[in-house]
Amino acid sequence: MENxxxxxxxxxxxxxxxxxxxxxAVRAGRLVADGLAAADARGYHFRLLATLDEFGPASQAAxxxxxxxxxxxxxxxxxxxxxxxFVTRSPDPADRRRNVVTVTAAGRRQLRRLEKRLAAVQDExxxxxxxxxxxxxxxxxxxxxxxxxxxxx
Amino acid sequence: MENxxxxxxxxxxxxxxxxxxxxxAVRAGRLVADGLAAADARGYHFRLLATLDEFGPASQAAxxxxxxxxxxxxxxxxxxxxxxxFVTRSPDPADRRRNVVTVTAAGRRQLRRLEKRLAAVQDExxxxxxxxxxxxxxxxxxxxxxxxxxxxx
DNA sequence: GCCTTTCCGTTGGTGGCACTAACGTTTGTA
DNA sequence: TACAAACGTTAGTGCCACCAACGGAAAGGC
Numbered sequence: 001m002e003n004x005x006x007x008x009x010x011x012x013x014x015x016x017x018x019x020x021x022x023x024x025a026v027r028a029g030r031l032v033a034d035g036l037a038a039a040d041a042r043g044y045h046f047r048l049l050a051t052l053d054e055f056g057p058a059s060q061a062a063x064x065x066x067x068x069x070x071x072x073x074x075x076x077x078x079x080x081x082x083x084x085x086f087v088t089r090s091p092d093p094a095d096r097r098r099n100v101v102t103v104t105a106a107g108r109r110q111l112r113r114l115e116k117r118l119a120a121v122q123d124e125x126x127x128x129x130x131x132x133x134x135x136x137x138x139x140x141x142x143x144x145x146x147x148x149x150x151x152x153x
Numbered sequence: 154m155e156n157x158x159x160x161x162x163x164x165x166x167x168x169x170x171x172x173x174x175x176x177x178a179v180r181a182g183r184l185v186a187d188g189l190a191a192a193d194a195r196g197y198h199f200r201l202l203a204t205l206d207e208f209g210p211a212s213q214a215a216x217x218x219x220x221x222x223x224x225x226x227x228x229x230x231x232x233x234x235x236x237x238x239f240v241t242r243s244p245d246p247a248d249r250r251r252n253v254v255t256v257t258a259a260g261r262r263q264l265r266r267l268e269k270r271l272a273a274v275q276d277e278x279x280x281x282x283x284x285x286x287x288x289x290x291x292x293x294x295x296x297x298x299x300x301x302x303x304x305x306x
Numbered sequence: 307g308c309c310t311t312t313c314c315g316t317t318g319g320t321g322g323c324a325c326t327a328a329c330g331t332t333t334g335t336a
Numbered sequence: 337t338a339c340a341a342a343c344g345t346t347a348g349t350g351c352c353a354c355c356a357a358c359g360g361a362a363a364g365g366c
Contacts, residue, residue: 006217007254008208008218009206009219009220009221010203010204010207010208010219010220011202012203012204012206012207012268013203013204013220014295016271016275017181017278017279017287017291017294018181018182018185018269018271018274018278019176019185019333020291020295020298021166021174021181021278022178022181022185022210023221023298024174024178024298024301025174025175025177025179025323026178026323027297027298027301027302028170028171028174028175029171029175029324029351029352030324031171031301032171032175032227033350033351040340042350042351042352043351044351044352047166050163050165051163051165051166052165052166053163053165054163054165054192055161055163059314059315060314060315060316061313061314061315065161065275066163067162067163067166068162068176069164069352069353070353070355071314071315071316071356072315072317072318072353072354072355073349073352073353073354074315074318075315075316075317076316078193079216089205094354094363095313095314095362096312096314096360096361097313097360097361098313098314098315098360098361099314099315106238107281114238115165118169118171120176121290122169122170122171122173125170125171125174125296125297127300128296128300129293129296129297130298130300132294133290133293133303134170136289137170137293137297138170138288139283139292140289140290140304141170141173141174141177141290141292142167142173142182143281143282143286144177144278144279144281144282144283144290145176145177145180146277147280147281148177148180148184179352179353182322182323182353183353186321186322194346195321195322195323196322196323197322198322212343212344213343213344214342214343214344221324222323222324223323223325223326223341223345224345225325225326225344225345225346226323226324226325227344228344228345228346238349248332248333248342248343249332249333249343250329250331250332250333250342250343250344251332251342251343251344252343252344299330
């Protein structure tokens, strides 16, 4: 996308909430990707490490459900994390279908690095907003997200 | 992603504004994609048709800049639109490097269809928010987006 | 005890969006 | 007239989200 000449963006697009959300997400995604790339990581890696660190060792299926990553993609991302020894896979003695995935010390260090970078990204992303406005935005987005996560209707 | 068990989402992720934005965008993107797919279209098609309808015939490069679509992707999307005769390409006599792209009557009809579907999508997307809240959200997102479109800093 | 269903990990492939690199053609301009 | 810039096009990459299919293992019904 690079540089859409701002005033030229059709109002047909700019007026749609879905446009605002997805385009803002594109910008956010770029900032996040850049931040993570500086540590040779991408979104899936952070999401998996954060999930493991927060809930402890888990099967790949559970990891996928909690981090919102498709199981088949969990496999690939875990391969990459394991290759760099941020994570170890071992068969679950209690259920031989399962792999128990565990974060290593190096993995935890990597997670700290990524978190630090992402914290800076949040600030850059929300730069034009006051603390109150940031909270408002987060609250509104969380409501929308929650609604579409458990579609009660 | 399917169904991330809602309460299990790591707070490490759920607390990040970038997470809220990109995840909400994923949901919004699904709704939009579904809406457009019902008319055999995707995002790029709508964006190009809307841009053409609003600014009139234009070169492919100008279309790309205004719609925020990379020029090389404009080529492909325009091929698809032209194949269904929603759009015509003709060489610009005044500048033989350029193609002048024009919407056809059928293209305008398609655009109307897509707009109708997207209007419904907006409502579904923002269902949990009141009109005031929807306006707040749009305003905040627009500010963030504007800031990252012309990065003065 | 079987048998069916369900779950798990894995492979391979798809689609959408954004982007890069390279090329030939055409246009302006120094 | 050379040179730089813009245009359209092709081909290919990366990330994210997803589907289909498989074999192995576990759970549940009967």
